[in-house]
Amino acid sequence: MLDILIKNTELITNDESKPLIKDGYIGIKDGCIDFISDSLPENVKAREVIDGKNKIAMPGLVNAHSHSAMTLMRNYADDIALEKWLFDNIFPVEAKLTDKDVYWGTMLGISEMLKSGITAFADMYMFMDEVARAVTETGIKANLCKSPVQFFEDGQLKRLDKSQGTIDYYNSYHNSANGRIKVFVEIHSVYMFNENTLRNAAQLAKQLNTGIHIHLLETLSEVESSKKDYDMTSIEICRETGVLDVPVMAAHCVHLTDGDLRIMKEKRASVVHNPTSNLKLGSGIARVPEMMDMGINVCLGTDGAASNNNLNMFEEMNLAAILHKGVAMNPQLMKAQDVLKMGTVNGARAIGFDDTGILSKGMKADIILVDTDKPHFYPKNNPMSMIVYSAQAADVDTVIVDGNVLVKKREFIHIDEERIKFEVDTLSKRLLGRQP
Numbered sequence: 070m071l072d073i074l075i076k077n078t079e080l081i082t083n084d085e086s087k088p089l090i091k092d093g094y095i096g097i098k099d100g101c102i103d104f105i106s107d108s109l110p111e112n113v114k115a116r117e118v119i120d121g122k123n124k125i126a127m128p129g130l131v132n133a134h135s136h137s138a139m140t141l142m143r144n145y146a147d148d149i150a151l152e153k154w155l156f157d158n159i160f161p162v163e164a165k166l167t168d169k170d171v172y173w174g175t176m177l178g179i180s181e182m183l184k185s186g187i188t189a190f191a192d193m194y195m196f197m198d199e200v201a202r203a204v205t206e207t208g209i210k211a212n213l214c215k216s217p218v219q220f221f222e223d224g225q226l227k228r229l230d231k232s233q234g235t236i237d238y239y240n241s242y243h244n245s246a247n248g249r250i251k252v253f254v255e256i257h258s259v260y261m262f263n264e265n266t267l268r269n270a271a272q273l274a275k276q277l278n279t280g281i282h283i284h285l286l287e288t289l290s291e292v293e294s295s296k297k298d299y300d301m302t303s304i305e306i307c308r309e310t311g312v313l314d315v316p317v318m319a320a321h322c323v324h325l326t327d328g329d330l331r332i333m334k335e336k337r338a339s340v341v342h343n344p345t346s347n348l349k350l351g352s353g354i355a356r357v358p359e360m361m362d363m364g365i366n367v368c369l370g371t372d373g374a375a376s377n378n379n380l381n382m383f384e385e386m387n388l389a390a391i392l393h394k395g396v397a398m399n400p401q402l403m404k405a406q407d408v409l410k411m412g413t414v415n416g417a418r419a420i421g422f423d424d425t426g427i428l429s430k431g432m433k434a435d436i437i438l439v440d441t442d443k444p445h446f447y448p449k450n451n452p453m454s455m456i457v458y459s460a461q462a463a464d465v466d467t468v469i470v471d472g473n474v475l476v477k478k479r480e481f482i483h484i485d486e487e488r489i490k491f492e493v494d495t496l497s498k499r500l501l502g503r504q505p
Contacts, residue, residue, distance in 0.1 A: 071115035072472055073097040078121020078438065080105065081452055082428040083128055083414050088406070089452060095126060097434040100472035105428055117474070123442035124466060125452055127409075128426050129188025129435040130382040131416030134282075134320040134341040134370025136194045137178030137203075138171040141497050142375035151288050151350045151376075159375060162500055163195065170500065171196035173492040175203040180484055181380045183209060185462035186437040188470045191318060191341075191370070191420045193255045193282050197238060205246040207484055208475050210435070212318075212420035213242065214255035214282040217270050218262060230266055232273055239277050249471065251421040256283040256312065259303045260294045264310060271311035280316035280421065283307070286329070287321035288352050304329035313338055318419050320370060321346075322360075323353040330356070330363060339366040339419035342411070344388040346372035358393050358402050368416035381462045386412045390457050405457040438467035 075097070080090040082105065096103035096113065104110065139159075146158035171194065182190055189210035192200055197215050204211045215238040219231050235254060243252040254274040256262055262270065274281050286292065286303050299306040304325065307313050313336035320341040325333070333340065342357050360367050369385045371377050390408045394400050414426030425433040441449060445459050468476035475482055 071096045071098050071103060071113065073117045073119060073434070073469070073474070074113060074115035075119045075121050075126055075436070075438070076109065078124050078126045079441075079452055080428060081125060081127040081409065081456065083410060084427050084429045093126075095428065095434075095436065097436075097469070097472045100434060102428060102430055102432050102434050104430055119438070119467060121438055124438040124440055125456065126428070126436055126438050127456065128413040128417075128428055129437050129468065129470065130186045130412050131368065131420065131426065132182060132187045132190040132371050132380065132382055133318060133339075133368040133416040133419050134343055134372060135178065135182075135190050135192055135380060136373035136375075137182070137190065137192050137200065137380070138166075138174030138194050138196075139373030139375040140177040140181065140380075141166075141170060141174040141493060141500055142373075143378050145375060145501055147349075147378070151352055152290055154350065154376070165500055166195060168196045168199045170496050172199035172203055173489065173496055175200050176207070176484075176489045177493045178374065178380060179203055179207045179209050180481070180486055180489055181374075183207070183468050183476055183481070183484070184465065184479065185381050185383065186439070186465040186468060187380070187382055188435040188437065188468060189417060189420060189422060189425065191253075191282060193257070198241075201242045201245070201250060204250055208249075208470050208473055210249045210422060210425070210470060212251045212253055212282070212422075214253040215239070216255035216257060217273055218257070218266050230269060232269060235273060236277065239279065243277075243279070247471065251279075252277075253280040253282045253318070253421070256281055258284040258287075258291070259306055260291055260298070264299065264306070267306065267310040267312055271314065274315045275311070280318065281312055282318045283312070283320065285319040285322050286324045287347070288350075289324060292324050302326060302329055304332050308332055308336065316421070320372070321352070321355065323347055323355045325356060330359065330365070333360070334363045334365050337366070339368060339415075341368050341370040341416075341419065342385075342389055343370045343372045344385060344392055346376045348388075348392075350376055354392065354396055357389065358397065361407065366415055366419060367411055368419045369412045370416075382412050383456075383460050383462050386457050405451070405453040408457050409453055434469055434472040436467075436469045437465055439464050440466040
């Protein structure tokens with residue numbers, strides 16, 4: 070007896086042996102894919118049957134870099150350079166955040182991500198116990214990281230090394246929620262840390278046998294500050310201090326030198342491309358095609374909703390696909406199939422989930438169904454092109470994580486969306502000085 074049978078659906082599998090199935094079936098049992106087939110096996114029974122007619126079934130999207138609670142600052146402090154945006158606008162609001170704020174902001178972010186087909190995300194922020202609570206309650210997967218350096222205390226910007234808190238967080242949450250949570254060490258950036266705290270964080274990650282999530286070379290200002298502070302690039306100081314000796318998710322990586330690229334390849338670091346955020350903040354355009362040609366694992370992220378201003382991975386895939394073609398004046402760059410992998414299996418590997426991102430027997434059943442019975446999909450020529458160039462977040466019909474249906478016919482099964490919107494709207498009035 071299967072838990073779920075998905076029938077009559079078109080499949081994008083990410084499986085090299087059979088990447089597309091025109092009219093297929095997916096059997097789900099005990100949270101995993103029991104079979105993928107272009108014909109229905111005999112005597113199959115299931116507790117729930119989902120008709121996939123006029124839909125594409127594909128691996129869930131992976132948002133490999135976000136700050137989910139920053140939904141609280143959506144559409145606030147726009148059209149400002151990153152340093153002024155961060156230090157003069159965002160940090161003062163973040164200094165006022167409470168654990169309640171972060172919980173509800175994260176719940177809003179998760180609800181937005183799930184409805185747009187994201188089944189796993191990576192998050193770095195504050196009050197990370199509340200982020201773990203939200204992940205546990207909603208059923209999504211997440212890589213959560215905890216910083217050994219605390220930046221705020223009593224509303225003031227400070228830098229306090231509290232490594233034991235990171236150890237306790239790892240011990241409490243790594244592989245919790247039935248394995249849906251992974252924990253990495255957070256290094257916000259080389260300009261917010263120093264050489265000593267970089268070394269300590271790297272050693273901590275080694276001690277815990279885990280990875281690191283870090284912002285790297287997002288702006289030209291960071292290029293200059295790294296040269297001034299360390300007399301080397303941010304990538305070089307990370308190599309020097311041991312940061313790159315563990316699995317690393319490096320967000321942005323806009324301003325890498327040729328030498329930096331070689332180091333990233335040698336150290337097998339994953340790069341998280343955030344095209345919308347980088348363009349909106351005027352940070353620049355990462356050398357993604359070169360990274361991919363070198364074999365660097367490149368995935369995609371939305372960044373926070375304060376600099377995007379949404380958590381829509383379909384937009385990120387579309388922009389990643391067309392941006393680099395235009396810059397290089399080469400329409401053959403960034404093919405749809407490769408970009409789709411950036412948004413799914415590449416991200417899954419980067420955030421520590423090796424058993425998802427591909428639809429094949431034995432893999433976790435993290436699956437979304439995209440409704441293609443809409444004018445902007447017709448005529449239905451190429452499924453991968455349809456997803457990367459035509460699909461919208463609102464086209465996601467069904468979301469399944471670990472074999473559990475979380476969204477069905479665009480409605481949440483267990484999440485109270487109206488309560489979340491009410492709580493967030495109330496909290497943002499205090500945080501941003503809006504009048505009730």
